[in-house]
Amino acid sequence: MPLLGILASAEPVAAQPIQTRETALLQDAGEYARAYGVSPTEAFRRLQVQHDSVAATDAISSRYRDRLAGISVQHRPDYRFIVYLTGSEPVPETRIKAGGTTAPVIFRTGAKASRDRVVWALTNHQAAIRTAARSYPSMGVDPRTGELVVIAGSAPVAAAGGAAALDAALEKLTSVPVQVRVLDRVDRNLALRGGGRLDGIDPASGKRFRCTSGFMVSDGQRAGITTAAHCLDDLTYLDPQRRPTPLSFIGQWGWGYHDLQIHGGPAPDRPLFYADTARTIERPVEAQRSKPGTRAGDFVCHRGESTGYSCAEVELLDFAPAGELCGGFCLPTWVAVAGPTCKQGDSGGPVFSGTTAFGIVKGATFRPDGSCAFYFYMSLDYLPAPWSLLIEKTRSPPTLANQARSRATRDFFR
Template identity: 60%
Template sequence: MRFLLTCLLLTLAFVPRVAAAQTVETPAEALTRDAAEYAKLFAVPQEEAERRLTALEASVPVTDEIEARYRDRIAGISIQHRPDFRINVYLTGGDPVPDETLQLGGMTVPVAFRTGARASRDRVIWAVTWHQAQIRAMFTRPPAMGLDPRTGELVVLITSGEAKSGVEQWRAKVEAVAGVPVSIRVVDHVDVNLSAPPLGGARLEGTSPDDGKRYLCTSGFAVTDGTRYGIATAAHCLDQMSFIAPDHSEVPLDFVGQWGWGYHDVQIGTVPGPLAGLFYADTARTIERPVTGSRTRDQTRAGDFVCHRGERTGYSCAVVELTDFAPAGDLCGGACLPTWVTVSGPTCKGGDSGSPVFSGTIALGILKGATYRPDGSCAFYFYMSVDYLPQPWSLVLGATPTLPGVQPPLPPVAPPEIGARGQP
């Protein structure tokens, strides 16, 4: 019975090797699939899209080095896709830095340095960390806020109702409190977690003890603490969830715990056997990808092209907007820290909570919530970086189930601390 249960779990979520229809993509095949989405979004040939995505992945250590080199001056690093493909670096101060060219993924990638930013990234993040409560108290509805790495400004998203008293007045008021350059954007929106009435890469369902209704989420990545194996999803999903197999049978997860404050939105449920590091990467759940690595939030740039697979919306790809975002309201057991990453819409719906966010076979995060416009359309979604998996849990690698102790998992990154990025 234990063997049968384990096989069923693996078949449903991460190691579905028994069904003939299942396909495990190689990293090259994953690149091709994602590049097709990039080609449609940016109207470039498939070959160009593949070169660009290859260059993007190869550029991660390069931008890490640039950030370290200009640590005291960095206001932001972003990826530009139109009218040409390049990396933009925005620096404080007036001392010029010559542009560079890089050979990445078989193509030449320009790196353009712009100077004159009024505040560094560290100063803006510190401003949000220390003055968030004051800024939130200024508005009728606590606003979302974050760093725009394309301008080096603190972006505050307010409603049109708040804006009636004057956008420039609000900018001056917030800037006086924060002590950094501020940009006010008027966006009528509602930030919500994406759990939904019932419906995760795989489908998760559970019955709420409060109202007796069925609720839906999406499973994220396979994780391990070195002895146990489990599935990570969003903390705001129900504690007791089950996989819904293709034949509609249910396999319950053994709830370990949930972490849902400040910078966390993750829960873990275990299964009685080892898991492979596989996740669904297509809408129909017939194609799986192995996790071959991860990318930290610090390594993620505005303009990065990423994908996710949610139970309600299927497989879709878009670009990262902000990498230091604090959602509006009290979605994190109170105010959220500026540690969330936003990705542009239009694809997000309730039930996608907990779903994997990835680039090729690189794990990036676990989807938390989304911002909706008044007409119900998705403005953007936001996710928790896999950096913040609770210790000692970490990602499992590879397409083959491994026994405890046989294959070391990816180590987790230490949780964020105030001042971790430096002081203003």
């Protein structure tokens, strides 16, 4: 039976709650309040500032482009933005109007290199850094310190003469400030396990694997759902009642800066995704956050089929995962987010804050005990043309009758 027929014949189920931007932020604010020990009201205020301040920090980034080492969000002891600049010429503190309030912007000077220069050094010296580090380290840019961060295991760092010696050698090699972090870890794609369960059987091994669906996309003619390229091509979507719907494979992009697979289906009435562990709450996608507009310290959430819903801070930008996880070595285009929540099966899942979509989960770095050090995602900036994210359009609230009619089709896309 065609996919549309399968969906149309699905048994009706009760409509699930669909969040507004405000209720979505309230849910995330609960996680923020627990993480930083502030009241839910203050957490909600801060997340409103986070969302509404992007244009202002983008303007600061543009104005100080030649001097900019990084922009980051500080959460303790208060909420503020830190702008780190090269040179010694001071810039007075200012304030950003966002979220119905204001937030201070503090300018620090004395950075040794601009962000553009550090990114250039990372991009052009990856192979030499791997040779000097005697391993396949992960690398990224920390906007808080303006440094090129190299994360390597204790054994190769010791073989290179220790962290201080390796740090000095890499600074000489790249001509930018370097911070060597020692972390015994295993980097891997989050293998098979927007926010819904995808199952498949590997024809080579006969084993069943799992991934997570991401966001709805369109090429102008077809609708599709994203997941990670390293998931199986032949996948079945399982709704919250575990009813299966076979998916139709459209395409795969998995080299360098991509880890994306798209499966097709009928056009949805709304671009919704699950935003809770139990898959009982749906959110619309109302905006897309660009990679240049993402700041270290931004508080983002993800939903994975193995770990459910969780939130944490953006740690590193322009991140290159260790090893050959991108059909070879990865380019420094990924974004790393702090653990401790990631697991096999989360691959392809949505990364978001409120009703704003950030990216889809690719992989993670695990400590020797199996705990999650951090995960990394592909920005939606890298959706291949002509595919683009489906965004919620302004519309009247749906009637209960319309919700019931459309539920079977919508459910395919979680």
